[in-house]
Amino acid sequence: xxxxxxxxxxxxxxxxxxxxxxxxxxxxxxxxxxxxxxxxxxxxxxxxxxxxxxxxxxxxxxxxxxxxxxxxxxxxxxxxxxxxxxxxxxxxxxxxxxxxxxxxxxxxxxxxxxxxxxxxxxxxxxxxxxxxxxxxxxxxxxxxxxxxxxxxxxxxxxxxxxxxxxxxxxxxxxxxxxxxxxxxxxxxxxxxxxxxxxxxxxxxxxxxxxxxxxxxxxxxxxxxxxxxxxxxxxxxxxxxxxxxxxxxxxxxxxxxxxxxxxxxxxxxxxxxxxxxxxxxxxxxxxxxxxxxxxxxxxxxxxxxxxxxxxxxxxxxxxxxxxxxxxxxxxxxxxxxxxxxxxxxxxxxxxxxxxxxxxxxxxxx
Amino acid sequence: xxxxxxxxxxxxxxxxxxxxxxxxxxxxxxxxxxxxxxxxxxxxxxxxxxxxxxxxxxxxxxxxxxxxxxxxxxxxxxxxxxxxxxxxxxxxxxxxxxxxxxxxxxxxxxxxxxxxxxxxxxxxxxxxxxxxxxxxxxxxxxxxxxxxxxxxxxxxxxxxxxxxxxxxxxxxxxxxxxxxxxxxxxxxxxxxxxxxxxxxxxxxxxxxxxxxxxxxxxxxxxxxxxxxxxxxxxxxxxxxxxxxxxxxxxxxxxxxxxxxxxxxxxxxxxxxxxxxxxxxxxxxxxxxxxxxxxxxxxxxxxxxxxxxxxxxxxxxxxxxxxxxxxxxxxxxxxxxxxxxxxxxxxxxxxxxxxxxxxxxxxxx
Numbered sequence: 169x170x171x172x173x174x175x176x177x178x179x180x181x182x183x184x185x186x187x188x189x190x191x192x193x194x195x196x197x198x199x200x201x202x203x204x205x206x207x208x209x210x211x212x213x214x215x216x217x218x219x220x221x222x223x224x225x226x227x228x229x230x231x232x233x234x235x236x237x238x239x240x241x242x243x244x245x246x247x248x249x250x251x252x253x254x255x256x257x258x259x260x261x262x263x264x265x266x267x268x269x270x271x272x273x274x275x276x277x278x279x280x281x282x283x284x285x286x287x288x289x290x291x292x293x294x295x296x297x298x299x300x301x302x303x304x305x306x307x308x309x310x311x312x313x314x315x316x317x318x319x320x321x322x323x324x325x326x327x328x329x330x331x332x333x334x335x336x337x338x339x340x341x342x343x344x345x346x347x348x349x350x351x352x353x354x355x356x357x358x359x360x361x362x363x364x365x366x367x368x369x370x371x372x373x374x375x376x377x378x379x380x381x382x383x384x385x386x387x388x389x390x391x392x393x394x395x396x397x398x399x400x401x402x403x404x405x406x407x408x409x410x411x412x413x414x415x416x417x418x419x420x421x422x423x424x425x426x427x428x429x430x431x432x433x434x435x436x437x438x439x440x441x442x443x444x445x446x447x448x449x450x451x452x453x454x455x456x457x458x459x460x461x462x463x464x465x466x467x468x469x470x471x472x473x474x475x476x477x478x479x480x481x482x483x484x485x486x487x488x489x490x491x492x493x494x495x496x497x498x499x500x501x502x503x504x505x506x507x508x509x510x511x512x513x514x515x516x517x518x519x520x521x522x523x524x525x526x527x528x529x530x531x532x
Numbered sequence: 533x534x535x536x537x538x539x540x541x542x543x544x545x546x547x548x549x550x551x552x553x554x555x556x557x558x559x560x561x562x563x564x565x566x567x568x569x570x571x572x573x574x575x576x577x578x579x580x581x582x583x584x585x586x587x588x589x590x591x592x593x594x595x596x597x598x599x600x601x602x603x604x605x606x607x608x609x610x611x612x613x614x615x616x617x618x619x620x621x622x623x624x625x626x627x628x629x630x631x632x633x634x635x636x637x638x639x640x641x642x643x644x645x646x647x648x649x650x651x652x653x654x655x656x657x658x659x660x661x662x663x664x665x666x667x668x669x670x671x672x673x674x675x676x677x678x679x680x681x682x683x684x685x686x687x688x689x690x691x692x693x694x695x696x697x698x699x700x701x702x703x704x705x706x707x708x709x710x711x712x713x714x715x716x717x718x719x720x721x722x723x724x725x726x727x728x729x730x731x732x733x734x735x736x737x738x739x740x741x742x743x744x745x746x747x748x749x750x751x752x753x754x755x756x757x758x759x760x761x762x763x764x765x766x767x768x769x770x771x772x773x774x775x776x777x778x779x780x781x782x783x784x785x786x787x788x789x790x791x792x793x794x795x796x797x798x799x800x801x802x803x804x805x806x807x808x809x810x811x812x813x814x815x816x817x818x819x820x821x822x823x824x825x826x827x828x829x830x831x832x833x834x835x836x837x838x839x840x841x842x843x844x845x846x847x848x849x850x851x852x853x854x855x856x857x858x859x860x861x862x863x864x865x866x867x868x869x870x871x872x873x874x875x876x877x878x879x880x881x882x883x884x885x886x887x888x889x890x891x892x893x894x895x896x
Contacts, residue, residue, distance in 0.1 A: 172860050195858030197575055211561055458850040486822040494559030496536050
């Protein structure tokens with residue numbers, strides 16, 4: 169007895185969970201296709217195992233995915249029967265650091281210098297060309313800082329190759345940045361785009377810990393540059409849904425780092441700080457509904473990730489305008505278990521609330 | 533693999549659905565015990581049929597209910613093994629118009645004059661005592677205006693008895709009111725109470741159509757009177773969770789009409805207009821978590837019910853700050869299918885948005 173349309177999600181982690189919570193409100197239903205049985209979204213719709221792909225496709229009206237590591241072959245197979253959004257080209261581009269940087273450059277978006285290397289000899293040559301310091305990364309499947317090595321001295325080259333090499337890598341020139349920013353936008357099936365404000369992100373050990381929305385000391389120039397960049401990427405890829413673009417803020421302007429073809433951790437604040445959150449706008453795009461206002465509901469917002477442990481999250485519920493979002497996952501070091509959103513009328517108030525939250529949950 | 537606590541809900545309609553959407557964010561899980569197989573909440577947790585009560589009780593950590601018509605015997609049976617909130621006394625009181633009015637009077641809360649009648653002769657006697665016009669109602673199980681008759685002339689008495697009599701009824705003196713208000717509050721396990729603002733409700737054919745939050749032209753006296761009333765009821769009943777109290781605004785002050793021992797349709801606006809919505813605060817109370825701020829996030833909010841048909845709800849998504857909530861139910865005359873919440877900075881703006889929504893969804 170399905171009344172609403174069914175959105176299929178490849179993956180069933182916290183992103184799928186929060187998409188389902190947002191889309192259920194709009195009358196949609198959800199089904200998940202997952203390769204690991206233990207999931208956080210499985211209370212929100214049926215989960216299909218790897219050998220049940222046809223049943224999954226039968227069930228759904230439109231398909232999206234949680235991860236840029238989703239196999240292209242799977243997307244292509246599903247696309248023959250049901251629409252997949254974002255499309256396979258967007259995914260194919262986003263899942264390879266070389267391809268995405270090439271796209272950025274084609275569109276006139278600044279990136280670090282980079283070279284693809286697939287041997288130690290090629291790596292030495294790339295180091296000679298790009299110079300040190302530089303960052304060596306796997307071209308695919310890196311997230312949360314995994315599969316990365318910073319090369320500062322000639323001595324680091326062999327060690328880094330031994331640790332993450334033996335597969336295709338990318339050497340990127342080191343970008344001297346003042347801070348890390350990201351912009352998230354949603355594009356509808358009809359080509360409308362809404363932009364969330366540019367936000368500032370703090371990572372520790374490659375894992376996002378804190379997002380401030382909007383990024384402090386934001387200029388119109390920065391916002392315009394970021395909006396122009398993400399909008400060029402979305403239009404070029406005929407993108408449908410939410411896209412995140414990670415940027416370095418440097419003395420010479422914005423430099424694009426990478427993109428994520430999905431709802432993004434740096435957009436979680438929007439659940440409580442924006443008129444329409446990123447999860448709802450992703451669902452609206454998939455369902456061919458008008459996009460919602462992505463502007464801020466309060467002047468300031470923040471998101472604090474709960475990593476590895478939850479601390480005394482219960483007591484944070486007493487902090488004015490702190491909202492707790494838990495993923496129903498068992499604690500494990502380095503694991504994203506939830507996040508706390510805070511809104512405030514002034515930046516000073518926001519910082520005060522953040523300190524109160526941090527003390528209680530051992531964050532940062 | 534249950535990480536979070538499991539909240540059991542008796543019933544699986546839209547109230548259970550919205551409780552589950554709010555509580556899932558807090559890491560809770562949900563299970564439903566239902567007597568009708570077709571439900572709107574069943575995508576959000578396992579549903580147990582009537583003959584699976586023990587399995588339902590085994591599954592859950594705490595139990596609540598969607599309807600004041602939940603059988604007391606069921607609550608008492610469950611209470612022997614798991615806590616039920618609100619408690620059986622609160623439910624027992626709320627499910628009988630005579631008992632709840634007697635409680636109100638005991639606490640000094642104004643009500644209409646009333647008499648319980650169980651025969652045509654007793655009804656004639658009550659009409660002689662209370663006078664006409666008066667309202668004849670079933671003592672139990674009435675909702676959305678069902679089981680009610682307005683008696684204006686002596687001729688109406690027999691007809692009304694024939695229509696809804698043959699069971700215990702209550703005759704209530706007609707209250708000359710200017711408007712219908714309601715107040716919603718949440719009480720924690722430790723006795724803390726938070727109050728939502730007093731709201732104004734418009735009913736058509738006994739079904740709620742529109743809520744304005746806060747009620748226009750609200751005085752401190754009205755607010756204090758309403759808060760004192762609901763707070764006296766909650767304390768007296770050792771109530772845990774969300775309670776709604778429906779009130780008539782008369783030339784002589786507030787007169788209590790009835791209470792609902794549950795989240796309430798006139799509190800749905802809080803999903804988008806309050807810092808913490810009624811569903812989340814009900815879950816927080818059940819889970820022994822600190823209650824959240826029940827104040828308004830924006831100066832004005834409204835809730836428009838979608839009754840019987842959805843109209844062009846899609847286009848309302850383009851109206852500034854209109855948020856659509858659908859229940860995934862098939863259209864049927866008189867059926868509550870969803871609601872649209874609107875927030876605004878001024879009452880004039882709010883009224884403008886309401887007109888835009890009404891045109892698109894044929895509401896009111």
